[in-house]
Structure formats: structure tokens, C-alpha cells
Amino acid sequence: MTMLNDDTNLARALRGLERGSASVRLKAALAVGTAPDRRCVDTLVERCAVEPDFHVREMLTWALTRHSPSTTVPRLVDELRSERAQARSQALHTLSKIGDRRAWPAITRALLTDADDEAARSAWRAAVVLVPEGEEPELARVLATQLGRGERQMRLSLSRALIALGEVIMPILRASMAHPDPRVRQHAHATERLLRDPEAGFDFAIEEAKRTLVLGTTGQEE
Template sequence: MVSVTIAEEGQQGQELDTGAVRALQGLEDSRSSVRMRAALAVGTAPDPRFVDKLVERCAVEPEFFVRDMLTWALTRHPVSLTLPLLLREVGSERAQARSQALHTLSKIGDRRAWPTITRALLSDSDDEVARSAWRTAVVLVPEGEESGLATVLATQLGRGERETQLSLSRALVALGEVVLPVLRDATTAPDRQVRTHALATERLLHDPDAGFEFAVEEAKRVVALGGDGQEGR
């Protein structure tokens, strides 16, 4: 088999076959289709020497579908290798690095990562990072700590545009009935948008098939009429 040594990747003395070399090079190709195929190849034939490059590319890859393939490729490698690198990335100054590392942690689902999901991440100023943190927190939260998580998530009610609010509502709904006390408290908040978002989220909790847009419009009507949606409860 033809083989070469990739010294520049810090793999001196370790040889990769030409297919692996092409895959690693393909991850940096200017064409997204080539990067996608390269990530697929790396995930299909996992090798510990790919992990650093996969994590590195997650932080800078501009295409959503390629990033998702990079995450899939990382999940194909041993957690003992990927977890330390992903936990490091969660503390990166680069927003995309934080967001994608969190997304990958949610797919791996190893609860040893839970201590990394801090209040600061759950309220990160970057919406994509915050959304990834919300989704990841719901996956990793230990049994018995759901109520505390709900309390922190509720501080983000009313934040951002539709997609951000929908992400938060989904995270809260995924926690189940434990979120009801914090949602009901939020329905009396001074901020109109917080009240509306809380009511819409509660509607989704009780009726998941209602749809977010319908829930929001109904919540807006309740708030406009000066109610908090708690009559008859």
C-alpha cells in the first residue's frame, strides 16, 4: 500500500494511506461538495489521527450541512478522544467553535460534559451558541436537576427572533411538567415579550401539536387583553 507521512499535522512517524491523506486535505477544499465527501469518508473509516482536524474544521466550516457531517464523523470516533477536545472548544473565543462543540456534545450524549454547560453558556450573547447550549443542556441534564435548569432557561424567555424563541420553547417543553412553575411566574413578568413567550411555551407543553406560530398568536391575544392565561387553572 502506498503511504505518506503527514508531519505538518503533528503526526511525525505515523503513516496514513493515500485515501486518508486525500480525506484530510479534502476537509479544507474550497468546494463544499468535496469537504462534505471528505467528512463522510473520515467518519466511515474512523481513525484517531482524524480527530484534531475534525474539531479544528468545526470551528471554521461555513456550510451548515458540512458542519453536520463533521459532527457525525466525530461521533464515530471514541469518546475518550473527542470529549476532551470538545470540552476545550466550548471555552473558545470563537462563537462557531463553541456552538458546534456544544452541538456535537449533544449528539454524543455523554453526561460527563454536563459541568461544562454553565449559566454563562446558557445566556451566551451569541444566539447560535445559546441555542446550542439549550439543546445540549436538555440532553445532558442529570436526573433531579431539571428544575434548576428550567429556572435558568426561563431567564432567556422573550429573547431574540422567532427561531431563537422556538429553540428555547422546545428546550423547555422537553423538560416536561417541571417547567410549569417558572413559566407561570414568567406570565406575570413586566416585559410583554417575556409574558407572550411564556404563555406560548406553556401552550406547546400542553398541546405539542398546536404549532409555535399558533401558540404565539394566541399568547399575544391573551397578553393584549391583559390576562396571564391562568384563568380556570
């Protein structure tokens, strides 16, 4: 593999990130990550915002994790203010992989409730990685405002994020079980079921939550 040991090879690799072929872009990102150079960080971050191929985006993230957090984290935090949803989502994803808690103050409520589903999911994953000890209950309260949002994958992502915070979520889930929106109640019940029994599976937990709510409603009517 060609190492980026001179300006010519560096420039060639960076140009490769913009080629039409995804395989060429993938190889270019691999080359940049194999021989980290802080001069590449801006280009890598900018490419994350527009790269259409999932595998290339993952390689770009890997390449960024190969660089010093003192260089990458401030640049990624800046990207969280982008108007482009993919830019926010990929920056959050990369921050979760780097795991540097200096980024925590940038994980705002606005990001955790982002209107874009992928950006919101990335924010949830980053938040549970970066949250400082003692701030888990407040994070759980914000995440709970998203219960019932979206379809299966969206709800599963939120359940996983909440469960990663541990037992601190229980009082918040119990409060959500009394929410007027049945989707919120169902999601809260399913998340509580998965916390108690991780082997149950999300679909089973959802079905059980539905039965619980129906039986509970029937019992109240009687």
C-alpha cells in the same frame, strides 16, 4: 470508497477537509467518519470552527460521533472555551449528538446565555440532552432567563428546550407570566400552551398568548 487504512490515505482525507470545494470537503468528512481514526479528531474539531457550509458541518459532526467519546468529548469540551462563536456552537451541537453526560459540567450558565444566538441555541439543545436527573428545575430556571429573546426561531428553540424538560417548568413559566417585560410574558404563555397542546403550533400559541395578555390587561383596567 477509499478506506483510511494507511497514513497516505489519512493525510489525503485530512487535506480534503480544507479544499475550496464544499463537495470535496463533504466527501473527505464522510471518508474520515467511515473509517474512524483518533488522529483525525483534532482536525475535525478545528474544521468545525471555521467550516462555512452547513452540510459539511453536519458531516463533520457525524464523523466525530463515529469516534470514541473518550477521545472526542474532552476535546469538544475544551472547544467550549473558544472565543469563536461557531466553535462553541458546533462543539455544543456535536456533544448533543454524542449524548455523553460526562460533558454536563461544561454546560455553564455563560453558554446557556451566550450572546451569540446560534451558540445559545446549541447550548439549550445540548443541555436538555445532557442534564442529569434531578437537575432539570435548575436548568429550567436558567433557560427561563432567556424568555422573550430574539425573533421567532430563537423563541421557538427556547420553548422546545423548556418543553423537553417536562412539567418541572410549570412553576417557572407561571412566575415568568408576571414578568414586567411583555415579550417575556407572551413567550411564557406560548410555551405553556405548547406544553399542554404540542399540536397547537408555535405561531398559534403566540397569537393566543397575545390575546390572553390583552384580555388580561383589559380586565385589570376594568
